[in-house]
Amino acid sequence: MVVFTFIKMPKTPQPTIYDVAHKAGVSIATVSRVLNASSQVRAATRNRVLAAVEELGFIPRAEAVARARSVIGRIGIISPFFTIPSFAQRMRGVATVLANSPYELVIYTVDSLIRYESFLATLPLNQQLDGLIINALPMEDRVAKRLKENALGIVLIENSHPFFSSVTIDDQLGGNLAAAHLLRKGHRKFGFLDFGSLPEYALEPGIERLKGFQLRLKTAGIDLDKHYIKRPPMQDLVETRRQIEELLALPDPPTAIFAAADYLVLSLIRVAQEKGLRIPEDLAIIGFDDIEVADLIGITTISQSLDESGQIAARLLLDLLSNPEKSLQNITLQLDLIERKTG
Numbered sequence: 001m002v003v004f005t006f007i008k009m010p011k012t013p014q015p016t017i018y019d020v021a022h023k024a025g026v027s028i029a030t031v032s033r034v035l036n037a038s039s040q041v042r043a044a045t046r047n048r049v050l051a052a053v054e055e056l057g058f059i060p061r062a063e064a065v066a067r068a069r070s071v072i073g074r075i076g077i078i079s080p081f082f083t084i085p086s087f088a089q090r091m092r093g094v095a096t097v098l099a100n101s102p103y104e105l106v107i108y109t110v111d112s113l114i115r116y117e118s119f120l121a122t123l124p125l126n127q128q129l130d131g132l133i134i135n136a137l138p139m140e141d142r143v144a145k146r147l148k149e150n151a152l153g154i155v156l157i158e159n160s161h162p163f164f165s166s167v168t169i170d171d172q173l174g175g176n177l178a179a180a181h182l183l184r185k186g187h188r189k190f191g192f193l194d195f196g197s198l199p200e201y202a203l204e205p206g207i208e209r210l211k212g213f214q215l216r217l218k219t220a221g222i223d224l225d226k227h228y229i230k231r232p233p234m235q236d237l238v239e240t241r242r243q244i245e246e247l248l249a250l251p252d253p254p255t256a257i258f259a260a261a262d263y264l265v266l267s268l269i270r271v272a273q274e275k276g277l278r279i280p281e282d283l284a285i286i287g288f289d290d291i292e293v294a295d296l297i298g299i300t301t302i303s304q305s306l307d308e309s310g311q312i313a314a315r316l317l318l319d320l321l322s323n324p325e326k327s328l329q330n331i332t333l334q335l336d337l338i339e340r341k342t343g
Helices: 017-024 030-036 044-055 062-067 085-098 113-126 143-148 171-184 204-221 238-249 260-276 294-296 304-323
Strands: 074-080 106-112 131-135 153-157 163-169 190-192 256-259 285-290 298-301 330-332 336-338
Touching: 017 030, 017 044, 017 062, 030 113, 030 298, 062 298, 085 106, 085 131, 085 260, 085 304, 106 113, 113 143, 131 304, 143 204, 153 204, 163 304, 171 204, 171 256, 171 285, 171 298, 171 336, 190 204, 190 238, 190 285, 238 260, 256 260, 260 285, 260 294
Parallel strands: 074 106, 074 131, 131 153, 153 163, 163 330, 190 256, 256 285, 285 298
Antiparallel strands: 298 336
């Protein structure tokens, strides 16, 4: 007769916030600040805490309880510049879809690289989210790997990564379309306006838009001189105005300007009109985005279907949450040139 003896193994205790603090060599208050994405923690300290969290497999108590439930009922979106019209319009698209779902939308605004990295490290652990949309922000491989291991549903907008579904556009094609349109109108002297000095956490789609613009001009035998390229800091209206004035005051000023965002076109139109320039007779202008005001004041622009991009991202995430085994989808939206009054 064979006798089986069952020995009950002691249960491995779950790591606590005290374990994390001890391993990282900090106080529990500091661990708490890091987990809540506070920007008041030095980068080196924050990295030590996050490394300890990852190594120990620490799960905050609130999240441990939440994981016992099948649906938490919250979807987050991380986005920079949420007050800029194009960003707000895209988030509206997300909100429109989620309004008819069982999920509430939680918006996390990024104003520094530290805050963005803290969000990515801690949201899967302690913010009780079912899914996350990351809008117009970079994604490093090491971070993507950690997010995937946490099994949090994620969709990217304006960026792509092999681990996640995404909604993107071809920015270089957008610049090409703008140049082709202005060339058809007979222009031979061009300017380019874009946001510059962007924060280190921000993507720079304007670089690809400029590249596409330059490449199409080059096929027509036109080189865009550096003096005709202006990149004022985002949301610095004084410097934006100064650089536009500088561009229009060149000895041989442009007769057509491509602005990589409609938001910049508003300042461009105002300065041009103050200088007595007729639009589009003296100066043709084409923007990018097709924000709502573009239609109201007649801006010729490249439409990237902002509302639709947010709606598609939300639907992709909802599909993923209902079927976690569903294949990834990477959708590239079509760009359309909308001709109105300015060019």
